[in-house]
Amino acid sequence: MEYNYKELEDISEFLKVLAHPVRLCIVRGLLSNGGCNVSHMQNCLGVPQSTVSQHLQKLRTAGIIEGERRGFEIIYKVVDQRTAKLIDVLINKEGQ
Template sequence: MSTNKVDAELEQKADILKAIGHPVRLCIVKNLLNGGERNVSEMQDCLCIPQSTVSQHLNKLKQAGIIRGVRNKNEIQYALINEDVKKILTILFNL
């Protein structure tokens, strides 16, 4: 295995850890793992933070390839799609 490939893989894994390293984003992905798909309003009620703040965190998770959003009429339903994050959360929270 070449050094560049190892470096690229480590970089990718580090980016995932950085993305879920914030308490709000960690809470979001944990809730998506436990409760399935949710929209911003459902997350906002659980997190007790402004919708704009939730949206910013969702955007970071989406850019990192951890979640996906699917538009359903006037709302977007978010789901956890990254298998590495699912494994991390399962171990971290004994799920």
């Protein structure tokens, strides 16, 4: 068997970023709603805004989400299609 170790390492890091219940909840919510701001996420999750912001930073750094400024707020949305497919398989369980 031949493995591209760098590619597997990148996938492993991607999965580590998603491997937190709050981040999974954020991503699932963004996919369901098409995007939203930090205040909306904070209200849905029931955690402090600073906690949401920390999780958003990890997701942004991994290239999973992006934010678009609209006036005084930033609307976040999922931009990584692997993430959408993975959430469908793991959480939404499409096809079952």
